[in-house]
Amino acid sequence: MARIDLDLAHAYRPKPKGxxxxxxxxxxxxxxxxxxxxxxGPSGCGKTTLLNIVSGLVTPSTGRVRFxxxxxxxxxxxxxxxAQVFQFPVIYDTMTVAENLAFPLRNRGVAADKIKQRVGxxxxxxxxxxxxxxxxxxxxxxxKQKISLGRGLVREDVCAxxxxxxxxxxxxxLKWQLRRKLKQIHHELKLTLIYVTHDQIEALTFAxxxxxxxxxxAVQIGSAxxxxxRPSHTFVGHFIGSPGMNFLPARRNAAGFEVAGCxxxxxxGVSREIEAFTLGIRPxxxxxxxxxxxxxxxxxxxxxxxxxxxxxxxxxxxxxxxQSLVRLRLGGGAQTVPRxxxxxxxxxxxxxxxxYADEHLIxxxxxx
Amino acid sequence: MKPVNQKAWLLILPVVxxxxxxxxxxxxxxxxxxxxxxxxxxxxxxxxxEWFKSVMRDDDLQGALWRQMVFSLSVLLVEIPLGIAxxxxxxxxxxxxxxxxxxxxxSLLIPWNVVGTxxxxxxxxxxxxxxAALKGLGLEYSYTGNPTHAxxxxxxxDVWHWTPLVALLCFAGLRAIPDAYYQAASIDGASKFAVFxxxxxxxxxxxxxxxxLLRFMDSFMIYTEPFVLTGGGPGNSTTFLSQYLTQKAVGxxxxxxxxxxxxxxxxIILLLCFILYNWMxxxxxxxxxxxxx
Numbered sequence: 034m035a036r037i038d039l040d041l042a043h044a045y046r047p048k049p050k051g052x053x054x055x056x057x058x059x060x061x062x063x064x065x066x067x068x069x070x071x072x073x074g075p076s077g078c079g080k081t082t083l084l085n086i087v088s089g090l091v092t093p094s095t096g097r098v099r100f101x102x103x104x105x106x107x108x109x110x111x112x113x114x115x116a117q118v119f120q121f122p123v124i125y126d127t128m129t130v131a132e133n134l135a136f137p138l139r140n141r142g143v144a145a146d147k148i149k150q151r152v153g154x155x156x157x158x159x160x161x162x163x164x165x166x167x168x169x170x171x172x173x174x175x176x177k178q179k180i181s182l183g184r185g186l187v188r189e190d191v192c193a194x195x196x197x198x199x200x201x202x203x204x205x206x207l208k209w210q211l212r213r214k215l216k217q218i219h220h221e222l223k224l225t226l227i228y229v230t231h232d233q234i235e236a237l238t239f240a241x242x243x244x245x246x247x248x249x250x251a252v253q254i255g256s257a258x259x260x261x262x263r264p265s266h267t268f269v270g271h272f273i274g275s276p277g278m279n280f281l282p283a284r285r286n287a288a289g290f291e292v293a294g295c296x297x298x299x300x301x302g303v304s305r306e307i308e309a310f311t312l313g314i315r316p317x318x319x320x321x322x323x324x325x326x327x328x329x330x331x332x333x334x335x336x337x338x339x340x341x342x343x344x345x346x347x348x349x350x351x352x353x354x355x356q357s358l359v360r361l362r363l364g365g366g367a368q369t370v371p372r373x374x375x376x377x378x379x380x381x382x383x384x385x386x387x388x389y390a391d392e393h394l395i396x397x398x399x400x401x
Numbered sequence: 402m403k404p405v406n407q408k409a410w411l412l413i414l415p416v417v418x419x420x421x422x423x424x425x426x427x428x429x430x431x432x433x434x435x436x437x438x439x440x441x442x443x444x445x446x447x448x449x450x451e452w453f454k455s456v457m458r459d460d461d462l463q464g465a466l467w468r469q470m471v472f473s474l475s476v477l478l479v480e481i482p483l484g485i486a487x488x489x490x491x492x493x494x495x496x497x498x499x500x501x502x503x504x505x506x507x508s509l510l511i512p513w514n515v516v517g518t519x520x521x522x523x524x525x526x527x528x529x530x531x532x533a534a535l536k537g538l539g540l541e542y543s544y545t546g547n548p549t550h551a552x553x554x555x556x557x558x559d560v561w562h563w564t565p566l567v568a569l570l571c572f573a574g575l576r577a578i579p580d581a582y583y584q585a586a587s588i589d590g591a592s593k594f595a596v597f598x599x600x601x602x603x604x605x606x607x608x609x610x611x612x613x614l615l616r617f618m619d620s621f622m623i624y625t626e627p628f629v630l631t632g633g634g635p636g637n638s639t640t641f642l643s644q645y646l647t648q649k650a651v652g653x654x655x656x657x658x659x660x661x662x663x664x665x666x667x668x669i670i671l672l673l674c675f676i677l678y679n680w681m682x683x684x685x686x687x688x689x690x691x692x693x694x
Contacts, residue, residue, distance in 0.1 A: 090584050111590040123585040126603045136599075182590055252659040 035192040035225060037064040040094070041096025043082055049094075057084045058232075058249045059096070064193070066101075066224040069216075071240035073230060075272070079249040080229045084195050087227060089113045106283055115184020117195040121202060121353065122177030124169040130156070134183045138316040151187045159183050176206045179214075193225040200235065212239060233273050239272050245269045263387060265394040270313050270387070278313045279359045281350070281381070282387070285309070292381065293351030301323070303388050303395050311389040316345070318385040319361035321377055328382030332359060334371045344370050348379060430536060434660035449672060452661035462662065464637060465645040468670075470620060472556065476620040478614060479560050484567025484612065485605070488498030489597070491572055502572070505565045519627025520558045524630075544631060555627045555639050567612045574608035609614060610681045614674055621670055643664055 042059040045335065057100055064070050064087075072080040086098060089110040092159050098106045105113050109284050134152045142223045143151075148217035156162045159179045164172065169180055178199055185194045196215075200208045230236050235245050237257040245253045245260065245268070252266040253259075264270035271279030274338040284288050285308055289298040294311055303310060324328040335358065344363040348371075351357060359379055362368060371377050388395045424575070435453070438446045456462060487505070492498045524544045526532040535542040544554040578600065586596045624643040627633065633640035633648075640648075646666065650659035 085584075088584075088588065090587070110584075110588040115588065117584065117588050119581040119585060121579065121581060123579075123581050125599045127599060136591070137589040140595065181585070184585075249693065 035100040036066040036097040036102075037087060037193060037225065038102070039063070039083075039087070039096070041086065041093035042096065043091065043093045043095075044084060052249070053294070057251050060251050061252060062244070062254070064225055066225055066228060067158070067339075068242060069219050069226045069228070069240045070226045070244045071230060071236035072246060073233060073236040073243050074246035075274075076232055078246040080231075080246050081197055083246070083251075084117075084197055084227060084229050088115050088117045088195050090117075091157075105374045114188065114190060114192050115195060116182075116188065116193070116303070117192050117197065118181045118185065118199045120179065120198045122174055122181055124172075124177050124180050126168075126170040128169055129166055130161055130169050130172070131179050132181060133169045134187055135162075137184050138187055138259070143295070148187075151189070155183045155186045158186070158221070159214070161350070174202050175204070175211060178203060178211065182215075182218075191224065193227060196228040196230075198230055199228075200230075200232075208235075215239065237273075239307075245272060247272070262385070263394065267311065267313065267389050267392045270315075274315060274317075276345070276360050277317055278315050279357075279361075281312045281321065281359070282355060283310050283312045283388075291355075293330050293355050293357065297328065297382055300382075300386070300388055303390075307390045307395070309390075310395065311392075313387040313389055314359075314381055314383075314385060316360045316362045318383065319359060320380045321361075321363070322380035324378050326378065326380055328386075329378040330382050332377050332379050334373050334375045334377060337370060337373055342347070347370060348377060350379065350381075367395070406650060408601050431660045431663050434656050435664055437657060439656055448657070451634055452657045453665070456658050456662045456665065459658075461637065462645060462682035465642050468638075469642045472552075472623070473620045474557055475556055477616055478563045479556070480567050480616055481609065481613060481668070483560065483564050483608075487564065488571035488575055489601070491568070493576070499677055502569070508562050508565055509569075511562075513625035514629050516558065516562050517626040520554065520561075520626070521630050524554055531622075546635060548635055551631045551635060551639050555623075555630060558626055558630065559623065562626070563616060563619070567616065570612045571605055572607045574605045578604045606681070606684075610678070613677060613681065617677060618670060618674065621673070 039060065039062045041057070042055060043057040044055045047284060052058060064117075072083060074080050082091060085217060086093050089105070089108060096106075096391075097104055100113065110117070125136060128136065131152055135148045135153055138148045140150060144300075152165070153162070156165055159182065161176065161179060161183065164176065167244065168178065172180070182194070182199075185191055185327070200211060203211060215226070215228075216239070218224070226240075227262060228236070228239050230239075237260070242256060243253055243260055244251050245266075247268045253269045255262065255265075260269055260273050264273065267278075267280060281292050283292045285291075285299070285305075286296065289296060290303075290310075291297075291395075299305075324331070330350050332350040334346060334348045336347040338345040342364075345360060347357060347358055347360050350359055359381070363380065436447060436449060438448045438451075439444065491501050491505075508516075523529045524532045524542070526536045526543065532542060541547075542550055544551045568603055582600050582604075583596065586600055591599070622643050623641055623646070627639045628644055629639060631639045633644050643666075646659060649655050649662065
């Protein structure tokens, strides 16, 4: 168990020039001891690179990795004593389940009776006790993935367990079971867990803290509700949520600011120097309103989709260069659902509205 | 009862015809010869199993069979481990890898009889590089005079000619192992030997099976190279089964015994391949450890 500090950058090719040459742009990050973290982002955003740097499979081109303050940058994965579960189950085909679980301990020269005891315990925890003598090669993908995890857990002193999209090849109905198992193990063992995924549901349900990454950059670290309520970067707003956040261009004028042809008083916190900014609001928080409601904007309904438990309405606001599409979710209850082509008013400005300049959230707590 | 659609027979007819002309008819001709004494094209006598009995009693054939078994076994014992070692030592990617692959494949591109000629010259004590070098070292090497030397030279020639095939197969097998296995092994603290024993070797099982069967069948039917190099001599020391068969069928025109022997030869290869295949299927997949139901 360990606290992991990162302060590094990584490029796969030598002598990187522009930002594009970096797999990971310079970043500083801390994973607290016993925390459950998720690295969330689209394919190619650098999350697996980051994970492999923590495990020691990849050495960062610059910077340091510290476990509990000790520099481990030059150490091998074995010396760092971490465990990693890969996307595709890795098991030793010729061995039984028990031999698979014992393998890391055997390599480290642990006594036979101690190995037996640890293997028994871990097998029980992972519900593999009945299959201990079976050949690992014959098992289903979810059992194989449990074995991969088990090979990490048999080491009592393991620093951290890393997961690289471990549920990709698992059947959907087993995913929930495995995820619950992971949660349970985290509660019992209080290990530091880092989980890489591109599935936001997986990340948000698994982790206490989610690191959202894009193009080699960690853009926000926060809990599920922080990421949902106050995305600190437009990418987070766009990536988290289904559908993602609505973004509308806004322009400052003498009295306040203008969005989609409507004028509003300037929001608190947005400094006067910022000429153009972006307004972001979650589809969940856009409500149908009347023309007399403060913060409402006229719109024309473009599309209405029945998603089962809710209605997804797309509406066009503004005209010409300020025209944009706003999506909103209407509960499946007794509300009236607008028809396509109908003129409606949408409440866009409110407590849940976020303001962005240059893709970054304008913090309200910075009045000047 | 439902009427059976007989049109399905038409669909397999092309395959049946192909197999009949390419395999069944030639084989039946051989069977035909093996049970008759063909005195002249017009006169033939049915002799039953007489040819089989006489062939089995033939001391020369038993000698050739025994020689053949030892030779094929030696080929496998040398070429398979050597091929695996070569594949493990080859660079995995980049220009160096391509270069090594090309260099390795060269011997596979040389026609059999040229291989024999190359080694015939290579081993000559007067002008051959190897022969002269061994002579220079004070060894009395002669593949034409010494049966052991001749036998070893044929083996060496086969190893030189065919080990690259085993290496290429193993190389392909090794490249097919996902990186995650090596990463997991390094996280589990596995030694280099453990990686070989528990990851590489099990993952190579499929290609090794092909390599073993190919090398076994090919070496069991070896003909051209020893024929060119030693002509089966000195004495009978490098006369393998197919050369013996050719002597009988073409040289002495004993079609009956030659046909009977062909069938026995065919059955031996089939049987040994069957045994090898089943044995290799079982190695590494059998459940081990007591108490497993």
